[in-house]
Amino acid sequence: MLGVPFAILGTLFEEVSTSIGKSAVKKRQESVYAMGFLDMIWGAVFFLILALFFHNGPLTIMSWWTLGLRLVLEIFQAYFVLEAIAKCDRSTFGFVRVGTIPILLIVDTLLGYTISPIHLIGIGLICASLLFLFMNHGINRRGLGYLILATIGSAITISLYKYNISHGNSLELEQFIASLVLVIFFYIMSRFREHEKPFQLLLKPRFSLQAATMGVGNILCSFAYIFAPASIITSVTRSSTIVFALISGRAYFHERHVAIKFFGLIGCVAGIVLLTIR
Numbered sequence: 339m340l341g342v343p344f345a346i347l348g349t350l351f352e353e354v355s356t357s358i359g360k361s362a363v364k365k366r367q368e369s370v371y372a373m374g375f376l377d378m379i380w381g382a383v384f385f386l387i388l389a390l391f392f393h394n395g396p397l398t399i400m401s402w403w404t405l406g407l408r409l410v411l412e413i414f415q416a417y418f419v420l421e422a423i424a425k426c427d428r429s430t431f432g433f434v435r436v437g438t439i440p441i442l443l444i445v446d447t448l449l450g451y452t453i454s455p456i457h458l459i460g461i462g463l464i465c466a467s468l469l470f471l472f473m474n475h476g477i478n479r480r481g482l483g484y485l486i487l488a489t490i491g492s493a494i495t496i497s498l499y500k501y502n503i504s505h506g507n508s509l510e511l512e513q514f515i516a517s518l519v520l521v522i523f524f525y526i527m528s529r530f531r532e533h534e535k536p537f538q539l540l541l542k543p544r545f546s547l548q549a550a551t552m553g554v555g556n557i558l559c560s561f562a563y564i565f566a567p568a569s570i571i572t573s574v575t576r577s578s579t580i581v582f583a584l585i586s587g588r589a590y591f592h593e594r595h596v597a598i599k600f601f602g603l604i605g606c607v608a609g610i611v612l613l614t615i616r
Contacts, residue, residue: 380553400506425481
């Protein structure tokens, strides 16, 4: 299942970028809007290059109405995610986002994908680990409202994305359009609401690294959805996020309750193993 290593590697790149951005927002070196701009800018460029030079088939957008709906929801979704990143512990962010999976499981079933019993066990194990953390103070509730909204929103936007690329939309073109819309939105908010100069941030090595790693991560995770159902890929990305977020949360942000989170991590890793069994 080629989508699994794509998802894991993409998540690792995204965690590097997210940790840089969270630290910068905390130190007031950038706003959440500037972070959103940096997160999206290179992804938009990469997808444009892929669309123009490396795509062998026709570049088409067949599902316009679902694409339009996705674009509107992506703006809200991106804002909720950025606020959650800024306010939540890294480990909390990783664990709670697992809640997207049960919703996607239902959607995948409705779309005709066959989810095997072993995959159901894996998803159940991940959800049980999340419940264990909630019951044992392994999750900090600061910023939890934004995180729950982001978790629910992800299930909707991912389902629309999967539907679109499965019904005639070019992956590269759809992702370029989505990235471009978000780049424009975050640039306007950063430039005119926060009075920042987002393009000048790209000239600084730290923020340049933040933008580049997120761009690569977005591409890898986007292509992962071609090779497997959305619930499987999202299970892998969410669980990988927990692993990397727990590591960065402890090493970089000095988060507490590591022992409890470690037990939750074991359950999630076991769930990933079950999800990769064909």
